[in-house]
Amino acid sequence: MPKSLNSNFFSRPADVVAAELLGKVLCRKLDGKILRARIVETEAYFGEDDPASRASKGENKVSKMMREKAGKILIYNVHRFKMLNFVTGSEGEPSAVLIRAIEPLNFKARTAGPGLLTSALKIDDSFHGKHQHIDNLLWVEDEENKENLKVERSFRIGVREDLNIPLRFYIKENKFVSKISKK
DNA sequence: CATATGATGGACT
DNA sequence: GTCCATCATATGG
Numbered sequence: 001m002p003k004s005l006n007s008n009f010f011s012r013p014a015d016v017v018a019a020e021l022l023g024k025v026l027c028r029k030l031d032g033k034i035l036r037a038r039i040v041e042t043e044a045y046f047g048e049d050d051p052a053s054r055a056s057k058g059e060n061k062v063s064k065m066m067r068e069k070a071g072k073i074l075i076y077n078v079h080r081f082k083m084l085n086f087v088t089g090s091e092g093e094p095s096a097v098l099i100r101a102i103e104p105l106n107f108k109a110r111t112a113g114p115g116l117l118t119s120a121l122k123i124d125d126s127f128h129g130k131h132q133h134i135d136n137l138l139w140v141e142d143e144e145n146k147e148n149l150k151v152e153r154s155f156r157i158g159v160r161e162d163l164n165i166p167l168r169f170y171i172k173e174n175k176f177v178s179k180i181s182k183k
Numbered sequence: 184c185a186t187a188t189g190a191t192g193g194a195c196t
Numbered sequence: 197g198t199c200c201a202t203c204a205t206a207t208g209g
Binding site for chain 1: 192193195
Binding site: 043045052053054057076077078079080081083085098100113114115116156157158159160 | 199200201202203
């Protein structure tokens with residue numbers, strides 16, 4: 001039986017967590033069924049030194065949650081889409097990982113993008129601030145079959161001003177990875 | 184196949 | 197009013 005990831009997994013630097021989340025299985029309980037999907041694309045966000053991070057823009061709803069305990073769920077919206085993030089790092093240090101794309105394992109939906117996957121899994125503001133395995137509604141399971149994972153990294157997508165380091169991680173040649181890419 | 188553009192709504196100043 | 201870590205559609209090769 002695969003086990004749910006615990007806080008220790010998330011209380012490491014955001015880039016480490018983002019890289020290791022690839023291939024893990026995101027689970028969502030919905031209408032009595034459990035939807036399972038492989039995580040295929042993530043991005044790491046840091047604190048005040050990261051111009052793309054909302055934590056660099058002073059105190060607000062997002063930066064506050066990024067300082068919370070690792071493993072908590074952070075939801076915010078861009079236009080009408082919800083973004084799913086997990087808080088990472090040590091408490092007090094703002095950092096988080098954005099889930100950008102997933103590959104459905106036992107259901108069919110369009111999930112090749114951060115706004116699409118939250119809509120497919122019916123994830124909304126009610127998850128904001130919850131710990132990832134509380135309520136058994138949304139959690140991440142470890143995955144044993146990681147031998148064939150080909151991890152690539154690139155600069156982040158859609159950000160106005162990126163850091164000098166690539167902080168986007170994705171599985172090579174996976175067709176559920178979102179398309180639009182710059183640099 | 185590629186790149187460009189407009190719609191969209193919540194949070195913040 | 198401005199910003200934004202998006203998406204769907206339209207257009208051109």
